[in-house]
Amino acid sequence: MINTSKFIALIGVFLSSLLLMPAYAADNGPMVSGGEEVRQTPPPPFSEGIFPCSGCHAGMDVNEKRRVLKDEHTNIILEHDAANRWCLDCHSAKNRDKLHLASGALIDFSESYRLCGQCHGPTYRDWKAGVHGKRVGSWNGPKSYFLCVHCHNPHSPRVKQVVPFPAPPAPVGKPFFLGGKK
Amino acid sequence: MENQETKKNPEKIMNRRNFISATGAVAAGLCLPGLAGCSKKAFNKMLRKHFLEMTPEQIQEMLKDMEKENAEKYSKPGVTIDATPAMKGVQFAYALDISRCIGCRRCVHACVKENNQSRDPMIEWIRVLEFKKETAIDFAEANPYYCSPASVHEEANPPGHKSAITPEPFDPHVNATQKAILDNPLSQYPLYRPPTAAAPDSPCTVPQEGHFYVPVACQHCENPPCVKVCPAKATWKEEDGIVVIDYDWCIGCRYCMAACPYGARHFNWSEPKLSNEDLNPKMHYLGNRPRMRGVVEKCSFCIQRTRKGLYPACVEICPVGSRKFGNLLDPKSEIRYILEHKRVLILKNELATRPKFFYFYGI
Numbered sequence: 001m002i003n004t005s006k007f008i009a010l011i012g013v014f015l016s017s018l019l020l021m022p023a024y025a026a027d028n029g030p031m032v033s034g035g036e037e038v039r040q041t042p043p044p045p046f047s048e049g050i051f052p053c054s055g056c057h058a059g060m061d062v063n064e065k066r067r068v069l070k071d072e073h074t075n076i077i078l079e080h081d082a083a084n085r086w087c088l089d090c091h092s093a094k095n096r097d098k099l100h101l102a103s104g105a106l107i108d109f110s111e112s113y114r115l116c117g118q119c120h121g122p123t124y125r126d127w128k129a130g131v132h133g134k135r136v137g138s139w140n141g142p143k144s145y146f147l148c149v150h151c152h153n154p155h156s157p158r159v160k161q162v163v164p165f166p167a168p169p170a171p172v173g174k175p176f177f178l179g180g181k182k
Numbered sequence: 183m184e185n186q187e188t189k190k191n192p193e194k195i196m197n198r199r200n201f202i203s204a205t206g207a208v209a210a211g212l213c214l215p216g217l218a219g220c221s222k223k224a225f226n227k228m229l230r231k232h233f234l235e236m237t238p239e240q241i242q243e244m245l246k247d248m249e250k251e252n253a254e255k256y257s258k259p260g261v262t263i264d265a266t267p268a269m270k271g272v273q274f275a276y277a278l279d280i281s282r283c284i285g286c287r288r289c290v291h292a293c294v295k296e297n298n299q300s301r302d303p304m305i306e307w308i309r310v311l312e313f314k315k316e317t318a319i320d321f322a323e324a325n326p327y328y329c330s331p332a333s334v335h336e337e338a339n340p341p342g343h344k345s346a347i348t349p350e351p352f353d354p355h356v357n358a359t360q361k362a363i364l365d366n367p368l369s370q371y372p373l374y375r376p377p378t379a380a381a382p383d384s385p386c387t388v389p390q391e392g393h394f395y396v397p398v399a400c401q402h403c404e405n406p407p408c409v410k411v412c413p414a415k416a417t418w419k420e421e422d423g424i425v426v427i428d429y430d431w432c433i434g435c436r437y438c439m440a441a442c443p444y445g446a447r448h449f450n451w452s453e454p455k456l457s458n459e460d461l462n463p464k465m466h467y468l469g470n471r472p473r474m475r476g477v478v479e480k481c482s483f484c485i486q487r488t489r490k491g492l493y494p495a496c497v498e499i500c501p502v503g504s505r506k507f508g509n510l511l512d513p514k515s516e517i518r519y520i521l522e523h524k525r526v527l528i529l530k531n532e533l534a535t536r537p538k539f540f541y542f543y544g545i
Contacts, residue, residue, distance in 0.1 A: 131544060137492075137493070161384075167287070169330075
């Protein structure tokens, strides 16, 4: 009798673990070909009317020579290791609507964190754990991960100074017991 | 001694509830029908049991009355007050990255909006302290009033400047970010706006060179001194670790404010002013329902949001993502990752209050 109930309990545990396994896998996010997890992120913050890049670049020849841009994109000031880097180190010359990794693999702008993670390893690790950067949503449910570029302008990544919201009202004058007014 | 007496004649022992019931019965006897303020509801309110002793039905009845009352008072539809209980297997904890906080005070103001604080006098549950890097966390050196209009005016504000808060200048990058975030269905906190870079002529900007910022609110201690001193049992620690206040039971003695080493509790010295538009209609009995004059209030980890699985308002609004929140008992939570991988500190460790609010260095 006891053995039977034990057996049933064991089967129950086994079946429930089978049921739970897909849920656990889903929790880690679906995998892509590169073996990287895909995370739910808000759409990348493109400047108004800039994307798709092929809208302008489709009929243009690629000039792979490193140079200062004079006709277009003059508002972009590169302050991100500018001495060693320029546009085509991140933007793909083959497919103008994509970025490319060091390996040459093309990625979407929505997966730009993989590009950033190539150099910023520890930060990328923390971001994946939800510790660096911002997430919104539910603490025990679906979350949306902000991309690196939502807070850091990729061309000038240092976070800029901001104006703070109003301060609490400061106490005025001397305290009463030190001769101040009531 | 006391026990013996209780055994001898238990009916003679007068506790607070017996006393109130007795006086209530007398008052009911004296009360003439139709006299103002002598309604059955008013008596029910007066003779109400402690929240923890009420049955679920009694709680529901009370909440319904309270919803009606507030919907009338603020003439606002959709007022809901719930009493969602603690989830099983959850201990809430909070972590704040002091290496990333920029002191922008957006959390302070999101908290005020979410939690129905009085706008006049202004009550703020979060206080952002500015410290100099060379003094580290020395509370004697803390400055909560940085960039206040007065100090700005004295130090850096040229004559003719109206306010320390200038409109945020146009920045195409950040505006696109704003749009992207607002379009995101998972962004459940529509107050969020990514801050734009300050204009070069801004009178006061943060983070100031050589300074760092430590926002302080209720630390939700494991061993809360405020709960110990309350003579009315109006404040207690819930099963998920949230220290809550029942405003209807608070007698306003302010012992808890004296006992709290973090200055987290705030007193309603006058009738709180909250306009109809400002009222957040989604409320919790132990959280953001409107307070009255003469009661103490404090951060409740946004109990009305977190018990439903949402992040607190301050987490949702933080523009640099320095605020982290989650379940301490979940090994996969971001809180556990921080405790296991980062340098963590708690405030006033020597007092053995065991806060569940951790500060850490993310770098």
